[in-house]
Amino acid sequence: MSPLLAVEGVSKRYDGLKALDGCTLSLLNGQITGLIGPNGAGKTTLLNLMTGLVRPDTGTVSFQGKNITAAAPHHLARLGLARTFQIVRELGSLTVLENLLLTPPAQSGEGVIASLLKRRKWWAQEHENALKARQLLERIGLWKLADQASAGLSGGQKKLLDLARTLLLEPKLILLDEPGAGVSPPLKQEIVRVVRELKSEGVAFGLVEHDMHLIAALCDRVHVLAEGRLLLSGSFEEVTRDKRVVEAYLGIAA
Amino acid sequence: MSAYLTTIAILVCEAALIGLALNLQWGLAGLVNFGVVGFVAVGAYATALLSPLVGWLPAMLIAAALSALLSGGLALLSIRLEENYLAIVTIGFGEVVRLVLLNEDWLTKGALGIADISRPFSELGVASGNDIAFLLFSIALVGLSFLLLEGLARAPFGRAIRAIRDDPTVSSALGKPVLALRVRAFAIGGAIMGLAGALHAFYLTYIDPSQFTPIVTAYAFMAVIAGGRGSNIGLLLGAGSIMALLEGTRFLKDFISIIDGTQLSALRLALIGVGIILLLIFRPQGLVSEPKRFERDVFPRANERTP
Numbered sequence: 001m002s003p004l005l006a007v008e009g010v011s012k013r014y015d016g017l018k019a020l021d022g023c024t025l026s027l028l029n030g031q032i033t034g035l036i037g038p039n040g041a042g043k044t045t046l047l048n049l050m051t052g053l054v055r056p057d058t059g060t061v062s063f064q065g066k067n068i069t070a071a072a073p074h075h076l077a078r079l080g081l082a083r084t085f086q087i088v089r090e091l092g093s094l095t096v097l098e099n100l101l102l103t104p105p106a107q108s109g110e111g112v113i114a115s116l117l118k119r120r121k122w123w124a125q126e127h128e129n130a131l132k133a134r135q136l137l138e139r140i141g142l143w144k145l146a147d148q149a150s151a152g153l154s155g156g157q158k159k160l161l162d163l164a165r166t167l168l169l170e171p172k173l174i175l176l177d178e179p180g181a182g183v184s185p186p187l188k189q190e191i192v193r194v195v196r197e198l199k200s201e202g203v204a205f206g207l208v209e210h211d212m213h214l215i216a217a218l219c220d221r222v223h224v225l226a227e228g229r230l231l232l233s234g235s236f237e238e239v240t241r242d243k244r245v246v247e248a249y250l251g252i253a254a
Numbered sequence: 255m256s257a258y259l260t261t262i263a264i265l266v267c268e269a270a271l272i273g274l275a276l277n278l279q280w281g282l283a284g285l286v287n288f289g290v291v292g293f294v295a296v297g298a299y300a301t302a303l304l305s306p307l308v309g310w311l312p313a314m315l316i317a318a319a320l321s322a323l324l325s326g327g328l329a330l331l332s333i334r335l336e337e338n339y340l341a342i343v344t345i346g347f348g349e350v351v352r353l354v355l356l357n358e359d360w361l362t363k364g365a366l367g368i369a370d371i372s373r374p375f376s377e378l379g380v381a382s383g384n385d386i387a388f389l390l391f392s393i394a395l396v397g398l399s400f401l402l403l404e405g406l407a408r409a410p411f412g413r414a415i416r417a418i419r420d421d422p423t424v425s426s427a428l429g430k431p432v433l434a435l436r437v438r439a440f441a442i443g444g445a446i447m448g449l450a451g452a453l454h455a456f457y458l459t460y461i462d463p464s465q466f467t468p469i470v471t472a473y474a475f476m477a478v479i480a481g482g483r484g485s486n487i488g489l490l491l492g493a494g495s496i497m498a499l500l501e502g503t504r505f506l507k508d509f510i511s512i513i514d515g516t517q518l519s520a521l522r523l524a525l526i527g528v529g530i531i532l533l534l535i536f537r538p539q540g541l542v543s544e545p546k547r548f549e550r551d552v553f554p555r556a557n558e559r560t561p
Contacts (some may be wrong), residue, residue: 051427055460068516077429091420093357094413098547102417103428107410110430112438116402122410130552146549 004067004173004204005050005081010059011228012045019045021057021228025245032195032205032216034236037225038249042210044086046176046225050206051083052076054116064172082166086177087210088158092151096142099150099161100133101126103168121194127170140194149157156187163194174198175206180214192217212240224248260385262501264457267392270493271450273477274369274396274403274486275443280475282412283439284419284543285332286341289348290474293321293444295466297399297451301366302461303361310374310456328438333405348468350402355423367462369456392453396490399446404486406442408545415439416484416544438524473500476526480533480541491541499526 003026006207007115012020020042021027044167047056050061052073063081071079077211092097093187108114109122109130123246137143140160150161159179166174176195180188195205195218209215215238224231224239232239239245272294279287300317301310308316328347332340355362362368375387406412413436417425422432455461473496483491503522507515533540 017291053423053427072431073423073426074429074431077427083427085424089424091417093544094417094419094544095548097549097552098413101410101547101552102425104415104431105429109410110414110435112406112411112442116405119405119409126410126547127552134553147546165428205416246383 003027004064006062007046007050007205008060008062010046010049010056010061011055012042012049012056018228019238020049022059023229025223025230025233027206028221029201030202032199032207032218033219033254034219034222035206035208035225036210036212036222036239037231040227041225041248042228043225044177047177047206047208050175051081051157053248063084077169080170080172081175082169082173083178084159084166084179085164085177088155088162090153090158091151092149092159094150095136095147095160095186096150096153096161097130097133097146100136100168101129103165104129104132104168131166132168133170136167140164155162156183159183160190161188162193163191171203173204173206175208177208178210179207180209180211181199188214257385260389263389264392264453265501266494266497267389267396268450268453269459269473269477269497270396270490271399271446271453272474273481273489274399274448275446275494276474277478277481277484277486278403278406278442278446279443281478281485281489282407282419283370283415283436284337284339285329285436285440286501287344287440287443288468288471289344289346289351289472291466291468292344292351292453293447294451294465294470295355296324297321297448298455298461298466299355299362299368299451300448301452302371302455310372314449314452314551315494317452318445321448322441322445322452324546325447326441330433332436334431346520348471350456352463352466355466359544365462365464367464368455369458369460373456373459381493389459392457395449395453396496399449400486400490403442403446407484407486408547411435411549412545455520461531475528478540480540482528482542484544484545485540485542488540488542494506496526499529507510 005103006026006218008024009022010020011022023042035046037043045054049056054070055070060067062068063079067078084226094102107122107125108118109125115122134143138147142157142161150158179191183191197206207215207218219236221233222236222239223233224245231244231248232242272290276287276290281287297317301313304316305313322405328344331343335343356364373388375391412432418432418435426432438513477489477493477496480496481488500522503525507518523559
């Protein structure tokens with residue numbers, strides 16, 4: 001099976017610091033792939049690089065066989081590559097409903113001329129998108145807060161909103177950056193449920209996470225990163241049995 | 255007295271246009287523009303220089319286009335600059351414009367300024383008549399700009415630029431072309447500032463660099479803050495009340511004898527400052543809040559339709 005997203009030999013330096021050092025790995029269609037590793041292993045840099053926020057110094061990134069190394073984030077989003085953020089970055093002054101209405105691609109009302117002259121067209125899209133938004137908000141239990149400014153949500157609710165928002169991109173792959181961090185256990189269960197449901201609908205996931213219960217519960221395959229490279233890959237059971245992984249986490253020189 | 259009221263009304267129109275433009279750029283799109291006065295000056299000078307050559311309406315349109323072009327070009331820098339640095343660049347732009355106007359005598363006549371700019375509708379004859387005609391024209395221009403900007407603010411375009419204001423990184427991850435949207439917002443704002451400059455030149459019929467000081471920018475920010483960031487209706491109220499305060503307090507000298515005119519003019523500015531501070535304490539969101547899309551807009555309730 002050809003990989004959905006492939007990273008080949010990417011390196012990224014920040015001044016003297018090597019965040020990534022010839023890292024090669026792939027995410028497969030229809031799977032949930034975990035990315036784990038100690039702090040500073042390069043997980044977030046890798047995620048930023050996969051979504052166009054950072055360009056690698058060397059190496060390539062490809063999505064569905066297309067080279068996307070130098071593509072802008074908004075192009076990637078339109079190709080169906082979505083992400084959430086580690087520290088929730090909600091669009092605080094937009095209402096919960098507006099957060100979702102923002103996302104659908106190809107809205108004709110985002111053009112200057114069309115927003116004035118093709119009102120009928122974009123209103124039709126708006127109503128259509130609103131139906132989808134309502135379904136999603138009902139699914140994650142936030143519909144009753146639709147008209148609230150999203151800045152007022154709790155941390156966990158923001159994470160759910162962040163995830164729901166990406167779904168309106170109709171993504172093929174969603175990269176989650178620590179979805180479990182700072183989330184209460186019941187909401188964590190909710191996130192697990194939603195991610196599993198989406199997987200069954202054919203969405204692939206990349207999951208950066210420190211909570212091993214979450215990784216164990218969700219991931220089909222796990223990549224372990226250490227010092228900017230891929231240490232090893234395998235099922236959760238396989239990688240956690242490996243001595244090198246334990247050492248990488250505990251910081252003992254291999 | 256009625257001539258004086260006409261003057262104030264035209265000044266309010268100019269302030270409203272500048273404020274509406276800044277409300278798009280800063281209020282909605284979140285790009286700080288401290289060079290507002292530069293774009294107004296470009297509009298005024300372009301209009302003054304071109305209207306004898308091509309006629310007043312084409313001159314106004316070229317002025318707007320020129321200002322839009324400069325404005326959009328400046329916004330392109332936002333690809334390389336963080337928000338605060340763009341703000342500094344816009345201050346620089348305003349200063350550069352002022353210095354060019356002051357020193358390029360061959361084009362701008364330097365500190366002497368350009369006199370005898372012919373005002374549209376002056377062929378109507380009686381002085382007061384053409385003042386009124388020009389006022390109506392100014393009001394129409396404000397109305398048109400308001401409709402245009404309010405249409406944009408309430409469309410998905412407005413939502414997208416508000417999202418970019420809140421967080422450009424997240425917006426780009428959600429597929430929004432951040433730079434393109436910022437450039438558009440900035441250019442449209444620039445065009446309207448250019449039109450405000452054109453009104454200024456036509457009304458005063460004489461322009462010189464001393465009319466384009468940073469205080470113009472400050473008034474525009476005050477109007478946006480007072481009216482409520484993002485709200486065009488609030489902006490009209492804000493610009494109206496600030497100009498009314500500024501101009502209305504001129505008459506205080508007839509009632510207050512303990513301080514002289516210079517002190518009074520300083521006091522008037524201070525009064526505006528105090529007003530803004532009080533407003534920010536008691537109503538920090540401004541007079542009117544920005545337009546949002548609520549549930550009821552997209553899901554009209556069944557029970558509201560049936561009587």
